[in-house]
Amino acid sequence: xxxxxxxxxxxxxxxxxxxxxxxxxxxxxxxxxxxxxxxxxxxxxxxxxxxxxxxxxxxxxxxxxxxxxxxxxxxxxxxxxxxxxxxxxxxxxxxxxxxxxxxxxxxxxxxxxxxxxxxxxxxxxxxxxxxxxxxxxxxxxxxxxxxxxxxxxxxxxxxxxxxxxxxxxxxxxxxxxxxxxxxxxxxxxxxxxxxxxxxxxxxxxxxxxxxxxxxxx
Amino acid sequence: xxxxxxxxxxxxxxxxxxxxxxxxxxxxxxxxxxxxxxxxxxxxxxxxxxxxxxxxxxxxxxxxxxxxxxxxxxxxxxxxxxxxxxxxxxxxxxxxxxxxxxxxxxxxxxxxxxxxxxxxxxxxxxxxxxxxxxxxxxxxxxxxxxxxxxxxxxxxxxxxxxxxxxxxxxxxxxxxxxxxxxxxxxxxxxxxxxxxxxxxxxxxxxxxxxxxxxxxx
Numbered sequence: 233x234x235x236x237x238x239x240x241x242x243x244x245x246x247x248x249x250x251x252x253x254x255x256x257x258x259x260x261x262x263x264x265x266x267x268x269x270x271x272x273x274x275x276x277x278x279x280x281x282x283x284x285x286x287x288x289x290x291x292x293x294x295x296x297x298x299x300x301x302x303x304x305x306x307x308x309x310x311x312x313x314x315x316x317x318x319x320x321x322x323x324x325x326x327x328x329x330x331x332x333x334x335x336x337x338x339x340x341x342x343x344x345x346x347x348x349x350x351x352x353x354x355x356x357x358x359x360x361x362x363x364x365x366x367x368x369x370x371x372x373x374x375x376x377x378x379x380x381x382x383x384x385x386x387x388x389x390x391x392x393x394x395x396x397x398x399x400x401x402x403x404x405x406x407x408x409x410x411x412x413x414x415x416x417x418x419x420x421x422x423x424x425x426x427x428x429x430x431x432x433x434x435x436x437x438x439x440x441x442x443x444x445x446x447x448x449x
Numbered sequence: 450x451x452x453x454x455x456x457x458x459x460x461x462x463x464x465x466x467x468x469x470x471x472x473x474x475x476x477x478x479x480x481x482x483x484x485x486x487x488x489x490x491x492x493x494x495x496x497x498x499x500x501x502x503x504x505x506x507x508x509x510x511x512x513x514x515x516x517x518x519x520x521x522x523x524x525x526x527x528x529x530x531x532x533x534x535x536x537x538x539x540x541x542x543x544x545x546x547x548x549x550x551x552x553x554x555x556x557x558x559x560x561x562x563x564x565x566x567x568x569x570x571x572x573x574x575x576x577x578x579x580x581x582x583x584x585x586x587x588x589x590x591x592x593x594x595x596x597x598x599x600x601x602x603x604x605x606x607x608x609x610x611x612x613x614x615x616x617x618x619x620x621x622x623x624x625x626x627x628x629x630x631x632x633x634x635x636x637x638x639x640x641x642x643x644x645x646x647x648x649x650x651x652x653x654x655x656x657x658x659x660x661x662x663x664x665x666x
Contacts (some may be wrong), residue, residue, distance in 0.1 A: 298588045300548050303522035306538065321523065321541040331517050335552060337561075340593040342554040371515045376557040 278433060280349045280384045280391070284334065287432035291338075297437060299336030299343055305329050331368045332379075338437060341444060342377040344369065345396075349384040355413035356383055358406050366403045369396035380443060382426070382436055383419060392423035393439035395446070495650060497566045497601045497608070501551065504649035508555075514654060516553030516560055522546050548585045549596075555654060558661060559594040561586065562613075566601040572630035573600055575623050583620045586613035597660060599643070599653060600636060609640035610656035612663070 278286065284301070291297040310323035332346040346365055350356040361381070372379040379396035394414070402414050424439035495503065501518070508514040527540035549563040563582055567573040578598070589596040596613035611631070619631050641656035 292588065295588070295591055298585070298592050298594075303520040303544075303546075305520035306523055306541070319543055321538065321543070324523070324538040324541060326536055326538070327520075329520075337559040337589060337592045337594045340559070342557070342559040344554075368515070371509065371512070372554060374512055375515050375554045377515075377554045 280347050280382070280434075283432070283434035284347055284382065284436065287434050287436060288334075288336075290432040291437060297336060297338035297343070299334055299338065301334050302329070302331065328362075328364065330364050332365055338378075338440065339444065342372070342375070343440065344372045344377055345380045345382060345393075347382040347384070349386055351386050352413075353385070353387050353416065355411075355415045356385070356419070357413045358403060359412070361399065361403070366400055370400050373397060373400075378440065378444060378447060380440070383414075383423070385416060388416075389428075391426040391434060391436070392419050393426060393436060393443055394419055394423035395443055398422050497564050497599070497651075500649070500651035501564055501599065501653065504651050504653060505551075505553075507649040508654060514553060514555035514560070516551055516555065518551050519546070519548065545579075545581065547581055549582050555595075555657065556661065559589070559592070560657065561589045561594055562597045562599060562610075564599040564601070566603055568603050569630075570602070570604050570633065572628075572632045573602070573636070574630045575620060576629070578616065578620070583617055587617050590614060590617075595657065595661060595664060597657070600631075600640070602633060605633075606645075608643040608651060608653070609636050610643060610653060610660055611636055611640035612660055615639050 281301070288297075288299045288301070291299060305327040306324045307327045308321055308324045310321070312320050312322055314320050332344055334346065335342070335344040337343065346361070346369075348356065348360045350360065369379040369381075373396055380393050381396065381399055382391055383394055384391040398418075399414070402410070404410075406412050424442045426434055426436045426439045429435040498518070505514075505516045505518070508516065522544040523541045524544045525538055525541045527538070529537050529539055531537050549561055551563065552559070552561040554560065563578070563586075565573065565577045567577060586596040586598075590613055597610050598613065598616055599608055600611055601608040615635075616631070619627070621627075623629050641659045643651055643653045643656045646652040
């Protein structure tokens, strides 16, 4: 069951992906002006993705880290050239990503992670993750990279950096009859809480510093 | 001036991007069967991108490195749901990438690069590179990552790993009246040639080993 939401906010058009992620059309000049269902989310604050992107821009500008969100993979079927100035994609479909959404470099370390938000209070269902993401993170750890997931419990307004090794462990156990979720309490004990900041709002690399310290021991 | 080429090759539909890169539609099931201008490129051998992707799959399967090509960024304007099973993108445009095309981890190092092919014999024009790619590679080097470009001289069937520092140096000189290309001879002397292999055809990480050795000195 897929739904799409289109909203206009601060001059950007946001598209809700089927996977729940929000996609920002960042080239406003290419968006034709026409009536569109406008929904303001401003009172709900930034989405998790917005908060991470804002933090990444902050880190990039200050030469602290170079971490980017990867574009969403798309299978293109038909392209036309209505004007000489711009290729127009007329038919395309969302494709399955083979990796996580974010990667980059920080303190010389290769950084790789995904971000998930849940409305649940006691645990985050493993259904939020995909097999290929877990496998990718396992490959990153095998290569001595820093892999993790940022998990946000919306009801508590709390976000955590959870080492990928923990996610992988729960994932494997679930395959042999183990529980299908990671408890909030477990994440609180084995993850690193991201203390909220002003600029950036989600200074997640402070929590990653603790993960790196653990990694080096 | 943009052109698009669509070809069917080994069951995959290839689309030539305006920037000259080839895009492989990897989900054949989503490509409707209909007449299409079929051009066989098989006699020309693999494209540079194909060769890199094949090498990356080889390295991934053997747990040597985890390096992926990033999806091409696209600005989505209109999405519909003709069937409940698949969201359909009806209008989208190619967006400017803010980074290079490839990154990942190898021997614990953060790896970041772009790949360019030229038909020229004596030099590769700097016009093959974009400001944002050069800036991104400069940021990667500042973070102590391994940044480079793979440059292929098609007429000689030779490919080189050129350290990003060399590209940045030429780029900066060109801004103050310096030459607008990097000479073939210079690349031969300051880059690392990728000796062709059988499996994979382009074992570029062997040349990266030499770059890492230089980096550590």
